[in-house]
Amino acid sequence: MKTPIRNLTMLAVIAISMPGLLLAQQFTYRVVANIPYDFYVGEQQFSAGAYTFAVNDGDSVVTITNEANGHSAMVQASPIEYASPGYDRRDKGTVVELASEGNRYVLSDLQTRTNGVSFATGAYSRVSANNEGLVTIAAALR
Numbered sequence: 001m002k003t004p005i006r007n008l009t010m011l012a013v014i015a016i017s018m019p020g021l022l023l024a025q026q027f028t029y030r031v032v033a034n035i036p037y038d039f040y041v042g043e044q045q046f047s048a049g050a051y052t053f054a055v056n057d058g059d060s061v062v063t064i065t066n067e068a069n070g071h072s073a074m075v076q077a078s079p080i081e082y083a084s085p086g087y088d089r090r091d092k093g094t095v096v097e098l099a100s101e102g103n104r105y106v107l108s109d110l111q112t113r114t115n116g117v118s119f120a121t122g123a124y125s126r127v128s129a130n131n132e133g134l135v136t137i138a139a140a141l142r
Contacts, residue, residue: 011024029055031066031110033139039105041075041119044109052142053096053110060117062110080109080116098135108134112141 015056031053038047041064050067058077094112098105109118 014087018118024087028055029112029115030054030142031094031096031112031139031141033137035096035104035137037098039098039107040071044075046073055110055115061071061116062119072125075119076120077110077117080111082096082116086109094139094141096137096139098137100133100135105135110139 032050033053034050034116035046035048038045040046046064046066052065052067054063054065055061055077056063060077062075062077063072064075092111092113094110096110097108099108107119109116
């Protein structure tokens, strides 16, 4: 008799905790962009195409999804600290920035009017002779 009650209790606890787990996966914002170049995030390579970048609330994990084939990867990012809490980039749109390093592009950061994240560079950029600049790609906020 104790086993069925224990099993029922465990199911009730799991059922009660599920909504909390689902809420934990809410995204702060999503950025959609058409990336014209193959690019890297750390050591992961992504092909050119339409992407959705979903920034997770709280831990700055970004889910990068290729819209054409549905391939996705989760990447750790760092929040961009703007000058002050009231600061926003009123004259700037939502952008994705790629750093041109040697013969490849590396995802540098995502910026919206009030939020942003930057990505750590992989081992390649530490040994790269020079950073050739940034490519800014217009994006949309969803």
